Amino acid sequence: MSFTLLINGTEHRVDSSSDETLLSILRNVLNQTGTKYGCGEGQCGACTVLIDGRAVRSCQTPISYAAGKKIITVEGLVTNGKLHPVQQAFLEEEALQCGYCTPGMIMSAVALLNGTPNPSEQEIIRRMDGNVCRCGTYRRIISAIQKAASSKTSSKKVETHG
């Protein structure tokens, strides 16, 4: 079957079976590898992307569900060479070690701040708990999200590439 995916403001025509996951399409067909495979079971959050503004696990999302909706991946956060405030905060707080969970963490954090511009620590923990950082940088990630929340630009919703 043929599907149209709207990823980071660009349309992609993809031929695939209707049950192929968005993660597989992103990584193996479109070579957009910022979104990571961590478990394929929706348990670790490494594959998190935004669909119509909500954080979803792309490894659990069939292409047929994603088609026609607005998909934002980590590759879509940088605008005119400038990092998204959440990316900037992760970098400044050095909220990563191996960095493999980082794109998924950042996407979950962007979704969180879009809906809740000033989350409490408890809200951050609750909303981010589906994302695993095996290197254990959780405290720094919490600090990075708080930093991004308090930076001026972050309270504005991301409307990346239309």
Added chain:
Amino acid sequence: MADDSIGDGLLEVQQHNSIPRIDYRFELQRRDFFKLLGAGLLVCVCSSHVLAQESGRTVPSDDDLPKSVDAWLHIGEDGTITVYTGKVEVGQNIRTSLSQQVAEELRVPLSSIRMVMGDTDLTPYDMGTFGSRTTPTMAPLLRNAAVSARSALIAMAAERWRVSSADLVAADGKISNIKTKQSIAYSDLTKKKQLVTLIPDDPMLTPAQDWHVAGTSVPKVDGRAFVTGEHKYTSDMTRPNMLYGKVLRANSFHASLSSLDTSAAEKIPGVTVVHDGDFVGIAAPSDVTAVRALAALRAQWSAPQQISDAELFEHLRKTSEDAGKESANGDRQNARHVIGSLEQGRANASKTLSQTYTVAYIAHAPLEPRAALAEWKDGKLTVWTGTQRPFGVREELAETFHISKDSVRVIMPDTGSAYGGKHTGDAAIEAARLAKAAGKPVKVVWTREEEFTWAYFRPAGVIDIKSGIAGDGTVVFWEFDNYASGPSGIQTPYKVPNHRIEFHPADSPLRTGSYRGLAATANHFARETHMDELAHVAAIDSLEFRLKNLDNDRLRAVFEAAAHKFGWGREKSSATKGFGIAGGTEKGGYMATCAEVEVNHAGSIKIRRVIQAFECGAIVNPNGLRNQISGAIVQGIGGAMFEAIRFENGRILNPHFADYRVPRFADTPQIEVELVNRKDLPSAGAGETPLMGLAPAVGNAIFAATGIRLRSLPMVPNGLPQSNPAGM
């Protein structure tokens, strides 16, 4: 003590890996080198015994380079400094910390340094990135190369200007004359030159007190590529015409194939099926096709009956006794440390204690599973793979495919963590086998279930401790027997006049290997829990009891620093809140951990606060170090509280994150790290030792609150046990 513990660690690594012979492979001719690197200045660090034969000097133009080189760096015509090391980056941040140290000694900005790491064609042989050895061993070599490069540049400028070297200083990538204020960039000095300097490996390094770049919290090199998703891990890579590989897994360990029908899979267009002995794999033009073809294979396996987790600890003891019987043949690999007389110690004891501790198998669960991309081209095999031992994997590949090591190149892109779990070349071999059959490059990325099942585990083990204290609370004897878990960190840092400390290898029903910290985590858990039990028997405060039995100033310093920061003794433990302390030294690092736990009515435990004081000599990057320490504490929570591999008759019962619980945001306490910076001491590694205090500190805190003594890791996989018959 430090040397002994490193010895135990190496023994343990040898137990897990067949470490290849030191491989002096450096046979490039000088002209090949400059063809590869471009003109400029090349500095090679050689083992001193080689230089004793070949003597340290600028090599005459037609000489070969020595056959043994530990590291090298190159200053190009554009001023770029390229550093070559076989060490690899898996999140421990050595790309940054090594760059800092080279920048420091070479007097250049950090941004001018490029590290080439873990590429068997480009970097010198390296045994592997493990054992916290990069900082104490590789960093001094690279610093020394940089110091020598700086001296050579000063000499070149002196010659050019016909002045004394004493008038010249190196700073900011330039040599300047302090009298005339004349200056010249390094790149102008090396332009159109092909210079080689060989240097001995005895360091003449800038003392840490004078560091400006090293010793500071410079940001992670290439950090931006990780937050944008641009960094290419092995699993993200592609090659032209690349196929996707899958491997058929047996339905249990030690199984052999009894029948196989590949006909349905082979009918799928573009699919190559490889059947070679018990190896069955698929190469297909897309990942989904590979998965479909794999599912179309029909296989039957036969496997022997295997023991299950319920029988594990009995099995370890039993097979260790068997191993003991073989010791007469001299093939028993154990570590045994004896001091004084246990009989004398027992005679002096007023109270004695005998307890057993156990640790479960746990999984590394690196978030990037094993992955490899293999390509055969013009008789040469190139494999990109996430491994801590690129040269070891090259050896595995050469042996597997009966080819020379020179026709194998292993490249290690910065990898999605390892924690000791990526020593072997499994995925590399699989990808190479499939690529060979398909005649195209093949990428194999393990699924999470494969990673949880077919990788290897942190060994399980049983530890018996018998001890005694005199009336004044000093420990007078100490018998410590570790079955199966490993000898790392087995020796006590406490002053005990009579002790026998011994490691007994045993048969492991599961495949085991290195895990961050090796057995030092198990040994610290047992020792520091037992010390706490002794303190309780002696009715002495846990901290005071430890300090009383300690004559190690560095360990004392971290105990005191942690206790001070934590406010140890300020508040008494209650039924709902407990405080615990633990500490130790391993791999040149000294740590003390204080933990506060909350016990709720349902018996669930929440770790509220962890303070860790850590000392590893002169600190290279304080922010990176804090990140390692707090990360190790969080990883330690998993093994301490709930992580355990469950298995039955050759099958893993919980090979998913849904069933194998790893620490998450909600499990993470407040963490404060107190760094003790000893600029007067050489820097030690810090990737492992910070993990070891968490389990005993938390266990001791749980005891302080509840009176329940937990002696098995994980301690509370299902909450607090309601009764504790073995407890005190």
